[in-house]
Amino acid sequence: MDTTGNATRKTSELIRRFAPYFKKYKWVLVLDLFCASLTTVCELVLPLIVRFITGKGMEDMASLTVQVILSVGALYLVLRIIDTVANYYMASVGHVMGARIETDMRRDLFGHLQRLSYNYYDHTKIGQIMARIxxxxxxxxxxxxxxxxEFFIAGLKIAVSFAILGSIYMPLTLIIFAVLPLMLLAAMFFNKRMRRAFKRSRNQIGELNAQVEDSLLGVRVVKSFTNEELEKEKFREGNQGxxxxxxxxxRYMALFQSSTRLFDGLMYITVVVAGALFMIYGKITAADFMAYLLYVTTLLTSIRRIVEFTEQFQRGMTGIERFLEIMDAPVDIEDKPGARALGQVKGAIAFDHVSFHYVGEEEMVLKDIVLQVSPGENVALVGPSGGGKTTLCNLIPRFYDVTGGRVLIDGQDVRDVTLQSLRAQIGVVQQEVYLFAGSVYDNIAYGRPGASREDVIRAAKQAGAHEFITQLSQGYDTDVGExxxxxxxxxxxxxxxxxxxxxxxxxLILDEATSALDNESERLVQRSLEELAKGRTTFTIAHRLTTIRNATLILVLTEDGIAERGTHEELMARQGLYFELYSMYTEKERQGEAHF
Structure with missing residues (x-):
């Protein structure tokens, strides 16, 4: 499910998918385009004014009075004031509209990322996601x-200019505008290639982000192995790419801009040569010829703006495309239609002929697991790595969905209840602890947002954490760091x-919660875990086998399923796989190297 593919979507599809974000701001957009039309009209009036003055002067100089000139000047001044006000709106409110749309898209993107399952994050680099958001x-x-x-202004200028020039002399107008389709074809040719290059650029910067994040988060490992030069070389390769x-x-952009300059010259020389010939034969006047030159200059100025906007356009198209790649990632685990709230749970868990394999892989991780767990029972899972211990536990809160069979909680299929109500009844303590940026208090309160300070302190005391927290520099308000x-x-x-x-x-699910700790820390944490497990249905993925001797049920899980089940005493008396694992562990523990 990697989202770094190079397939490029059609521009029309991207525009269609992006357009709904304008809906909330349609009146802002309408007023923005109205202001754009005012600025365009102001710009297009100038050639007409020049044509009027030139024509009047050539026909009858006496009629070109000071009053006429001042009146025309006053009219143009009023138009420039209107242009200034309209341009201010476009530059301020118009830009804010763009920022609001960006904010809305980022909100939707983050909301969708929250809905995606473990499976998506198993196959996607966080650095790529960060680049996109x-x-x-x-x-x-x-x-x-x-x-x-920009496209509205360009379209309006082309249409109005064509109408005005066509009213003066249509043959010359058609000759000039015949160059525009050639410019359009060249633009389409280079735009397609620029889009691909922009997307590869975005993907590569996402890879760089992922690499930098990986290197900086693992900086202690890097330094301990003195591999700074290796990391710099890896970064150099990515940066060079x-x-x-x-x-x-x-290069594509330069070719695009150069071809546009070529067409600029072609259009100018067409106006000069063709216009001069038509003027010689009396088809147009000198004033008309001047108007043609000014309108062509206006048209080419507008086209140059589009050319300059092309890079921004392609960046925007690429951003929208990469945004949609995540938004189109399927939410494979969500509430089914008609899902009901789970309600208060007693804690009976059942695996009814459960099988599972990861998306995109054919090898089964779990095969036909059948298990009944009573409320309050303490189940320990042991066995070699790759046996599916963590996967089995991840099926209970639906971090993954079963491939076959059912997982039941209090007799209800977990797929028939809402995710929020299901996961609200399950607590997970993982081997790799993740603390969020903020204070100790904030991290504990994350377990129940809105809890009182007294409840947070009580929970810390139950976990055996209150004493060391109060000894921190600012107690519960101490920042934990990244x-x-x-x-x-x-x-x-x-x-x-x-x-x-x-x-x-x-x-409760305890996923090798003490495996990364030293002996003293493990002793303290184990005591907290035993307190936490009281009265709860508990699944413990065992790291140190001596900590699960009192489990009510021990399951030995292998690649072939549940190989053995029973209490510690029953499994030891059987002298099977558990007996071998436990004997090997205790022997290593006596030698001070128990790391099963």
Whole structure:
């Protein structure tokens, strides 16, 4: 589900998908285009004024009085004042409209990202997502404002100029405007190639973002292995790749702009030569000839603006395309029509002939799992890596959906209840603790937004975290740093446990919650976990086998399914796979190297 493909969508499709974002601001847009028409009219009136004065002077100089000249000047001054006011609206309110549309798109994009399942994030780099939600949408602000405005002005100038010049002398007008289709064909040819280059550029900058994020988040590993030069070389390759794409993009842009300049010259020489010939044969006057030159200058100025806008247009199109690639990513896990709220849960969990494999892979991770867990039961999952322990637990809150069979909670299929009500009843303590930027208090309160300070402190005490929190520089208001970097592993884990205490769910999943801790931290955290598990249906993915001896049910999970099940005593007496694993673990533990 990687969203970095190079397929380019049609411009018409992108415009159609983007257009609804103008709906909220349609009257702002209408007024913006009205102001654009006023500025265009003001610009197109000048050649007519020049033609009028020139023609009147050549016909009868005596009729060209000071009063006539001042009246014409006053009229043009009024038009320029109107032009100034209209331009201010376009530059201020019009730009704000573009910024609002960008904000709306970013809101929708982030909302959709929140709905996407684990499967999407398994296949997509966060750096690519960050590029799309930030820099890609920056370009949309200018595009949303200028795109309708620039094309409206250009279209209006072409149409009005054609009407005015056609009324003067149609044959010369048709000769001049015959050059425009050639310019359009050249523009379409180069635009298509520029779009592809812009998209490759955006994809590459997303890859660079992902690489920088990976390197900086792992900076401690980089430094511990003295691999700074390796990281710089990796970055140099990515950065050079970005430069190569930009070179190609600017080559196409240069060809586009150069071809436009060629057509500029072609149109000018057409007016000069053809207009002079028609003037010699008496088809047009000198004043008409002057008007043609001025209107062609106006037309070419407008076309140059479109050329200059082309880069911005392509950036906007690319931003919209990459925005839609995420928005079109399917939400594969969501509430089914008619899903009902789960209500208060007792905690009975059942796996009814459950099978599972990941999207895009044929190999089954779980095969025909049958399991009944009573409320309040403590189930431990052990077995070799790749046996599906974490996957089995992830099916309970529907982080993934089963491929076959059913997962039931209190007799209800988890797919028949709303995700919010389901996940509200399940607490997860993971091996890799994630703390958000903010204070200790904020991170605990995340377990139940809106909880009172007393409830947060009570949860911290239950998790055995209150004592060390009060010893921090600012207590509960201490900033934890990015990803909790200012706290030890054991401290972060106890804060995450406090978060689950505050949530107070009837079902608990402990995913190797102590595997990354030292012995002292593990002892403290294990005590907190035992307190947390009291009275709750608990699934524990075991890292250190001595911590699950008191589990009411132990499952030995392998690639072939549940190989053994029973209590610790029953499995040890059976002397099967669990007996071998436990004996191997305890032997290593005696030797001080138990890392099963």
């Amino acid at each position: 930030t820099s890609d949408l920056f370009d949309v602000t200018e595009f949303a404002h200028h795109c309708p405005e 970005f430069l190569n794409i930009k070179k190609q993009m600017y 990803r909790g970097v200012r706290l030890s592993g054991g401290q972060k884990q106890r804060i995450s446990i406090a978060r689950v205490f505050l949530k107070n769910p009837p079902v």
